Amino acid sequence: MRGPTKTSRLVATLLLGAALALGGCSEQLGSAPAPSPTRIAFVPKVRGIPYFEAMNTGGLEAAKQLGVEWTTTGPTSVDPAAQVRILRDLITKKVDVIVVAPNDPVALAPVIADARAKGIHVLTSDTDAPGTQREVFVNQATAQGIGTAVIDALMAKTGGAGKYAIVSCGPAAANLNTWISVQKEYAAERYPKAQLVETVFAGEDQNTATSLAKELMARHPDLTGLVGECTTSAPGVAKAVRDEQKIGQVFTVGVGTPQAIKPFLLDGSCSQSVLWNVESLGYLTAWTAKQVADGKPLSPVNKVSLELPAVKYDATSKTVLLGDPLLITADNVDQFKY
Structure with a gap:
């Protein structure tokens, strides 16, 4: 049997070199780092x-x-x-x-x-x-949607009249202040027999909101409504009404997360929460x-x-x-x- 010719050996060498080169390229491509996630x-x-x-x-x-x-x-x-x-x-x-x-x-x-x-x-x-x-x-959600829903929920309980107060959170929070502006304007137009007596700020602390709400009820014995403007003050004001045994006398609504506000919805110390998913x-x-x-x-x-x-x-x-x-x-x- 005749051995490989010089030409066939050269072809084999070139093919082997090409295969090694491609393999090297594949390794280099494969080792390139994936782009970092955003x-x-x-x-x-x-x-x-x-x-x-x-x-x-x-x-x-x-x-x-x-x-x-x-x-x-x-x-x-x-x-x-x-x-x-x-x-x-x-x-x-x-x-x-x-x-x-x-x-x-x-x-x-x-x-x-x-x-x-x-x-x-x-x-x-x-x-x-x-x-x-x-x-x-x-x-x-829009400020108009939130503000009007909160006031409508409260006024449905107070008969569209009476004195109410707001317990908000941070005094510089743009969203809360915008909602409050909507509430004031809407209540003045839609419920002229209702009177906002005070707005106070609890700084995203539920215990502070409870204390402030109790102080509001003491200062205004004829208060009929409280608004908890954020997700910590909503349960806070409801707890104040429960603690002071004023369920059915002082009605609360607010912007509360469902499970935090649930106990107060069930016992009537909170009438309704206005939120979003x-x-x-x-x-x-x-x-x-x-x-x-x-x-x-x-x-x-x-x-x-x-x-x-x-x-x-x-x-x-x-x-x-x-x-x-x-x-x-x-x-x-x-x-x-x-």
């Missing part, structure tokens, strides 16, 4: 309360489905300086997107501008920071943050998920709107697990 950092008003825990749950669910990284870092109190420090730390860490629910929009304006100057996207959610360089506001707000927040990070324009109507098939976007105000408020009562409270 890093979204959410900064709530305060950490550890059920409302923002529910938002975080929705954000984590969206992150899992969208392939992004979602983290939450909140201050222990509603001190605006604490939020500023957190944002500065996130700028140092070079996250891709910061989403903040501002305690004080004015205090955050400089650090938001600093983040934008360094190429970090900044959104607001739950609470807006008008007049800053935030790119999009993810709004839970908080987990859906978290989901929408993460989705919007990814759209902005990817440079994808928002449409007037957006299909976000099966649960959020038609989310509206207003280009003029740069606002994404979750939808209409939910009315939570003793009858439907168990539909919501947060």
Whole structure:
């Protein structure tokens, strides 16, 4: 048998070299690192309360489905300086997107501008920071919708008359102050026999809200209504009415998370909670943050998920709107697990 010719040996050598070269290319291509997921950092008003825990749950669910990284870092109190420090730390860490629910929009304006100057996207959610360089506001419901629903719920119990007071949270919270403005204007027009006697601020602390509500009832013995303007003051004012044994005399409504407000709905110390699906707000927040990070324009109507098939976007105000408020009562409270 004749051995391999010089030509056949040369061909074999070339083929072997080509195979090795291709193999080397494959190894180099295979070892290239995968692109890092978009890093979204959410900064709530305060950490550890059920409302923002529910938002975080929705954000984590969206992150899992969208392939992004979602983290939450909140201050222990509603001190605006604490939020500023957190944002500065996130700028140092070079996250891709910061989403903040501002305690004080004015205090955050400089650090938001600093983040934008360094190429970090900044959104607001739950609470807006008008007049800053935030790119999009993810709004839970319109101020008009929330404000009118709260007053209608209270007036349905007081007969459209009587004295009432508001226990809000942070005095500089833009969303709460806007709701209060709507409530004042709407009540004056729709329920002229009702009188708002005081507005006080509990700073996102339920025990403080309870104490303030008791003081209001002592100062105004003929008080017939209390509004808990946020998710800590809503159960706080209801507890005050329960503690003072004034169920059926002083009616409360508020913006309370379902499971926190449930005991008070069941015993009648709270008549109704006006809210929205908080987990859906978290989901929408993460989705919007990814759209902005990817440079994808928002449409007037957006299909976000099966649960959020038609989310509206207003280009003029740069606002994404979750939808209409939910009315939570003793009858439907168990539909919501947060």
